[in-house]
Amino acid sequence: MESMKTALVWFRKDLRIRFNEALEFCALNNLRVIPVYISDDSNSPYSPVQLSSFRQHFHHESLEELNYRIVKLGGSGLVYKEGLAEEHIPAICRKYQIEIVLFATEPGWYEQLQEAALKKTLIKAGIAYKLFYHNYIFRPESLPFNIGQTPRVFTEFRKLVEPCLTVEVPETDSQNVIFATHDESTYALSSAEGEKNLNFKGGETAAAKRLNYYLFESRRIETYKETRNGLLGTDYSSGLSPWLANGCLSVKETLLNIKQYEKEVLANESTYWLVFELLWREYFRWIMAEHGRLLFxxxxxxxxxxxxxxxxxxxxxxxxxxxxxxxxxxxxxxxxxxxxxxxxxxxxxxxxxxxxxxxxxxxxxxxxxxxxxxxxxxxxxxxxxxxxxxxxxxxxxxxxxxxxxxxxxxxxxxxxxxxxx
Ligand SMILES: Cc1cc2nc3c(=O)[nH]c(=O)nc-3n(C[C@H](O)[C@H](O)[C@H](O)COP(=O)(O)OP(=O)(O)OC[C@H]3O[C@@H](n4cnc5c(N)ncnc54)[C@H](O)[C@@H]3O)c2cc1C
CATH class of the missing domain: 1.10.579.10 (DNA Cyclobutane Dipyrimidine Photolyase, subunit A, domain 3)
Incomplete structure (x- = not known):
């Protein structure tokens, strides 16, 4: 155990343990993990918009659960810092003799700037890093075109990617990972204030519950195509977006569940349509990754x-x-x-x-x-x-x-x- 090397996993829009390729990488490569979350403070150049209380609550609950899961898996908790990733991460690396920094890349313009700033300081400090695509369905190398040539029209994109749409079960369960102990302060803020949306509780548990409910429990997925333009209630569509957006739920795990449903229960136009919508999400991610600032x-x-x-x-x-x-x-x-x-x-x-x-x-x-x-x-x-x-x-x-x-x-x-x- 003592001879194990240590990796720093920087959590961003992937507030989950399951289907987390950075954690899987550590489990497979015998690396123990220091888990870190960095909150942009109000002066940060990376967070220009003030979050509503709805967003704050969801985010808070998601971080709280992530912290809880890390502790349950034997770690000291989610290291929580406010400020700039490019300042905090190299400092933590020095303190804990970190071998490698791992994180999921995100397509947003500020997120890209943040990544670029971090990479620059890591290179300067001689610390290795590796990035993952686990909030995407595809990786650049599994797409049937170069990122710079993402089709300008969704239908063309869909026709190209549909034949390559296979999602693999992870090689290992990311819960096998070993979290390191540390003496940093962890995520333990008191609850966010203001109104919250009672239909959406942040965190992996609620995400898994909703996915299971929409598919296997209520079988609402079978009529998704007919109900998806609904306006009232909670079941006209999957309602998965808050968890997907904050990374409490992996898009690959969602797809695997839909595929399982199609195999074991029923495949129809509605089950196909839910995948179709997830491809829209994917499309916009690659479009933003390519065009960056233009979309703002x-x-x-x-x-x-x-x-x-x-x-x-x-x-x-x-x-x-x-x-x-x-x-x-x-x-x-x-x-x-x-x-x-x-x-x-x-x-x-x-x-x-x-x-x-x-x-x-x-x-x-x-x-x-x-x-x-x-x-x-x-x-x-x-x-x-x-x-x-x-x-x-x-x-x-x-x-x-x-x-x-x-x-x-x-x-x-x-x-x-x-x-x-
Ligand atoms: C002006 C505008 C702004 C939007 N802003 C967001 C946003 O900030 N975050 C967000 O997740 N979605 C956004 N959408 C897309 C869509 O409205 C929501 O994803 C959807 O309403 C969420 O509910 P659901 O999870 O029940 O969706 P479902 O209909 O059940 O779809 C399943 C999943 O597919 C994806 N999806 C569905 N429709 C779209 C779409 N048009 N574009 C991209 N992905 C899609 C989402 O991840 C969604 O959770 C926006 C749409 C419009 C027109």
Whole structure:
């Protein structure tokens, strides 16, 4: 045991033990682990948006559970620091004679800057590092194209990747990993304050429960294609996004469960459609990995078109659910009160802000970033750019008519009445 070497695993958007390739690597290579989480403090250049209480609660619960699991597996807990990864990680490496630093790469622009800064300091200090793709379905080398040539249209991407869509069961259970003892302070903050979304509890346990419920227990997956445009309730869609976004749930484990369901219970259009949606998630990740900063600019992937708009009262009316359009105001009320919104409602409020109120889509994307309990940088900015017509949509104008949409998806006005009563 004493001769074992030590690795530092930097947890980021992968707040889980299961299906964690960095931990599997350590288990297979006989490395004991110092687990580290670094919270950007308010002055950090990497966290420009203030988190809503919905996001804070979920995040807090996820970290708490991760810490608990590490202790249960024999470690001293999740080392918790505030500040810059590129400062804390080399310091911890020096103190504990770390052999190698391991982390999952993320496609967001700030996350990329953070990774670049860390790599630079590690190289300078002569410390090895290795990055993993365990929040993706594919790795760069398993994609049937070079990252620089990711198709600009989703359908082309899907047709290329579907034939290579195989997910392997991990070589070893990451719970076999050995966590090191240390004397650093661990994650033990008192609970976040403010409102929380009671449908989503952060952490791996709740994630596994929801996955099992949506598939095997309730068999709701079998009607996903018909119900996925729903607006009210909790079971019209999988509801997995908060756990996927925070990494409490692995996308590969989700796919393996769907495949198992298809093999043992039933395969139909709905089970296929859930995989299809996970491919959208994957697509936006590779698009962001390729285009980085462009997806945070008003002109998006479309170059120099001047789409900057001046913020005015219409943005405020949208945020405060006072546009006068009942379907939009109901959706914005739901978003403000819960930190969550169905896909159908997201599409409508985004379209309304951009095409009816003529506002800069970045403002809307940033408001979602602040609030959404399932905020995921590539899915959020990718979808917003798509609706604004500056992303990956081959059609130039993706305006949703809110009156028509309400007629189709809320014909009895149950949704509008529920939120605007
Ligand atoms: C303007 C806008 C902003 C969005 N912002 C986010 C975001 O910040 N985080 C986020 O996870 N999703 C985002 N989405 C995508 C989608 O609305 C949510 O993933 C979905 O509503 C979450 O509910 P669910 O888990 O029940 O989804 P399900 O319908 O059950 O889908 C299963 C999973 O597939 C993925 N998925 C489904 N639809 C999409 C999509 N259109 N794009 C990318 N991935 C998808 C998600 O991981 C989701 O959890 C956004 C969509 C729009 C139109």
């Amino acid at each position: 600019l008003p002109e998006g992937l479309k170059g120099n078109r001047n789409r900057s708009k001046i913020k005015d009262r219409d943005l405020e009316r949208w945020i405060t659910a006072q546009t006068g359009e009942p379907f939009i105001d109901a959706a914005m009320t739901e978003l403000n009160r819960t930190g969550f919104l169905s896909n159908r409602a997201r599409q409508n409020v985004a379209s309304f802000l951009v095409h009816d109120l003529n506002q800069n889509w970045i403002e809307g994307a940033r408001y979602f970033e602040h609030l959404l309990v399932d905020f995921d940088v590539s899915s959020n900015y990718g979808n917003w750019a798509y609706i604004a017509g500056v992303g990956n949509d081959p059609r130039p104008n993706r305006r949703f008519n809110p009156v028509k949409q309400a007629g189709m998806y809320d014909p009895e006005q149950k949704y509008v009445r529920y939120w605007l009563k």
